[in-house]
Structures are given as C-alpha cells and as structure tokens.
Amino acid sequence: MTTMLKAQYAERGPIPQAVIAPVPFERPVLSQGQALVAVLAAPINPSDVLMLTGQYGLLPPLPAVGGSEGVGRVVELGPDTQGPAIGQTVLLPAGAGTWATHVVAPAARLIPLPNEADPQQLAMLTVNPPTASLLLSEFVALQPGDWVIQNSANSGVGSYVVQLAKLRGLKTVNIVRRESAVAGVQAQGGDVVLVDGDDLAERVKAATGGAEIRLGIDAVGGKATMRLAGALAESATIVNYGALGGEACTVSPRELVFRDVTLKGFWLARWFRTTPQATQYALLTELAGLIAAGKLRTPIQATYDVAQIQEAITAATADERQGKILITPAHG
Template identity: 45%
Template structure:
C-alpha cells in the first residue's frame, strides 16, 4: 500500500514522498483496520513537514496527516458498535496512508450519509472553533468576539457556531474578496485591508461594534496581529492565540497585560482533547457530524487531488488566496464516489 513519508524537514511539496509500505497487521482484539478515503491538509501539517510545528521536531521518517475520513475494512475480536463498511473519523495522527490498523475506541463512527469531503475535515477545525467559542469565556447571546483569518476553515466554523448561539462576530480578513463569503456564513461584521494601520483598524472596529465591548479576540496569525487584537479588546479581555500563520511569535505590548489586565492565552486542540473528558468529546463530535450531515456546518473545498499526486496537493495547499481547503482522495475514496 502507499503512504506519504518525509525523511527530512523542508518545503512540503519538495519534501513529501509517496512510498510503498507494508500492509498493516490484521486487527487484534479491540482493534479495527480502517481504509482511508479522503485526507485533509491543514496548516499544521505543512508546518510539521517544515519542522516548525510544536516545541520539538518529531522523529523521522514520518508519515504526516492529522485528519482523514475512512471506512472500516476489518474488525478484531471483541469490538462492538463498529462493523465492516462503517464510515469513521480516525482519531489518530499519521493519517496520510491508504490503510491503518488502530484501536477501535479511536475510530469514531459517523452518520452513513455524511459527505465524505466534509467528514475529512471534522476532527480539527470545527472542534477548534467549538473550543475557542465555548471554553475560553462565558459568552452570552448579544456579546461580541473578534477573530482574524475569519475566512479560514476554523474561522468559518466559528462564525456559524456563534450565529447559532446569538453571539456577534467581528471578522478580520486580508482581502476585500473574502468579505462576502464571511458575511454569507453568518458573520455580523467584516473588516478587510486595515490590519497594517492601527488607527484605521481602531476606527473600523468602533464603526462595527459601536459602544459594545469586545471581550474575546481569537488570533490565528501571531506576530504583530496579536498586539493589534489586544489593542481592541476591552480592559480585562482575553486574546487566545491558536496559530502562527505569519510564521512569527506573538508580539503584544506589556501595557495591555499590566495596565489593562488583558490576558493572552494559547490554545492547542490536543490539550483540549485531554482535558474535556470522553462524554463532552462524544457530544461535541456528534453535534458537529450531525451539522455536516444536514449541511449546516460545512466548509468550502477548493481542490480535491488524487493521493498519488501528493506533491501537487501540498503545493496547492501552500498557496495563499485559496477559496477553501485542499483535500486528497485515495483510490478507495474514488471508488466510493468522491
């Protein structure tokens, strides 16, 4: 079978290799074999391949990929609740393979009619949006939050989840062409092209929210964008950083931390998984899967590329200005109709 592998860190499209690897072992007690159908490419995957993600580089060789959707191909002894043919989200890393044997408890069963492309994006972005919205501050209907990279997959999910709960969103995007899509997703207000001028940004924020206080700011960019967000949250407000799209560390003036009592927090989904408990995890993903199945929680897809063309897929994923996610489809996924 085929697997995507890196043997050194560097440019993703140049570094990634598609190699023949041994078939996974047959599932033992409590295990299942999952045949991957659609593989998602996230910014974190690209950063990992570059050796820039997390506090330390993972050992090599490495199969990247934190997110996919698959189908149960075999079931081991003692497994209940899963059967051959079930569609599942593998709650594991190293997903860019054609088949994998894993603990059955880490294969989350999905609704049979779920769109496979959307299901491939279930594990990371919508759960991140849910945690950023619900677990940072006790926001109530009518409250405001602010986010940058609002046209990203996480940003789009956050807009939709906030709208469902009556929470207003002030959404920051880089391009004027992205404004309408964020509004169509349910964004209360959208600001474009004011990120490099703090005074112009402040003016646009006041025009959007009036006298309302913005208590929570969600930062996906880092660098100077973190400080720009901190400058606009209310005294005592919170800035949560969950990404470094700028490639730079967060920069924030100490006056916000010391004199205005602004809090800067970091968020990583892995920690959230470890902290919330299995019941909340199951409830959250069940609700997200239902939203994907009924079309209320979806994200745009820009390109679907054959897994055999993994280099081209990573090249596309690394380009700016895309209108949606880049996905890879395996041969089994093609046969399943993707």
C-alpha cells in the same frame, strides 16, 4: 485490489512538498483489536505542513505518514475484535497518518459517523470545528448578542467560528489580511468583515456601534495581536492559537497593565491529552451532527489522490487559496 499507498516522509525541510512522496505498501495483517479502514477523505491542515518543515510543537518520529485527521470506511476487523461494523463510516484517531489509501487503527478508538453525511465535510471534524467551539466556550462566558472578534477569519477555524457563533446567537467581527477574502467570509455569515490595518480599532468601533467586545481570537501573532487588543473592551481576553504571521504575539503594556487585557494560548492537542474521553466524544458527536445536518461546512477548493500528494501540498500552501485541500484516495 487497488494498490495501497501512503504519503510518507523520512526527513523534514523548508519546502514541504519536497520531503514527502507516495509509497506503496502491502495489505497489512491485523492483530486482535485492530481495524483496517479505507480512507475516504483527509484534509491538509497548516499544522500538517509545519510537521513537514519541522516547525510544529509536536513532531512524530521519522519516517512518518502525513495527515492528522480524516474519515474512512471499515473494511476489516482483526480476529476476535469488536468494533464498528464493516462498511461503517468512522472518524479516524487524531494523528493516525491519514494521507493514505488505508489506515490500521485500534477498533476501540473509531467513532462511528452518519453513513449518509458528506465524508469530505466530516473529514475536517477532528481539528478545526472543536478548536472553534472551544475558543468560543472555554475562555469567556459569552451570552447571545455578545460580540467576538477574530483575525484570519477566512481560515478553516475562522469559518467554523463564524458559523458556530451564529448558531449560538453571537455576533462576529472578522479580520482578514486581503480584500479578496472579504466576500467569502461574508458568504459564511460574518456580521462584520474588515481588512486588517493600523486603524482597526476605530473601524471596529464604527462597525459595531461601539460594542464592548470581551473575546478576541488570534491566529496571526505579531502586531496583529496588538491590533486585536486595541479593539477589545477593558478586562477582555485574547486567545492565540497560531502564528500565521511567523512572529511572536505583541501586546503593549498599555493593553496588559492599564486596560487589563489578558493574553492566553490554546492548543487542541493539549486539550485532547488532558480531557476525559467521554467529554471529547460528546463534543465530536455534537459537531458531527451539525455537519451531517448541513449546519456546519467549510469551502473545499480541490481534492487530490494520495499519488498526487506533492501537488496537493503545493496547492494547500498557496497564498490565494479559497478553500481546504483534501486528499481523497482512489479505491478502484
């Protein structure tokens, strides 16, 4: 059988690829209730990198195996264990340490997925698509024809925001930080794509015909949050879900006090902790169906084996990346 590998780290540091390495391990002996799953694909997300550097809001105990989401195929069930059938494609539990050739997981927590669907697209189901869906549905009651504005529109979440908005009849203003990212967001279906800058509000008004925009989605923080606020209608809401710029969100008293703009935060991990499992499964099943039907997808730049984990993280943290980096373990 192919050597089993896991991408493990025993310390954290400022250079994420320097603290993690592929480590071989023996085929585990399963207990009742457990399943052995051969990992088919697992993405490298910004939050995964922040766990390696120690900057994420929730850090696993060390040593840890990287990877917070992914899909696999069931290869073995523990004794007297009911679960998805051998050979079934399944969604791995969030935070399962998915940068590995194989993962042991509770069989009851494995969600069956369509075997015929693209596993590389399904691998990104747990984090970015539900984040995008909830950002669009949980903060402002939007109707078909309404506009939404987001920054970091060329990110993984940004791509799904564009696609889900279109499926729901919404229009999107998409802000990126470099000219080279414009074409990719347009290809995803973004209605308006602009490069961020000090005159953003004026350019948004011109591009949308002065439309009232009641929802802003912010992944950058710093002054980028302020620029989004300036493009919003009175009493609108900004939802921040990240700080790619490395700075705290800035919103002026003018926006907060005189224009009644509200700033809120969203963390998917908290949603998973506080939401009934049936509601979680319903959302994930809905999104999996859209991915299987080809209605939701995100660009993939490159794939790497577990043995190439350091090269993969280097690629995932590059500035000019044009798609997701995935770990796709070799299984012989």
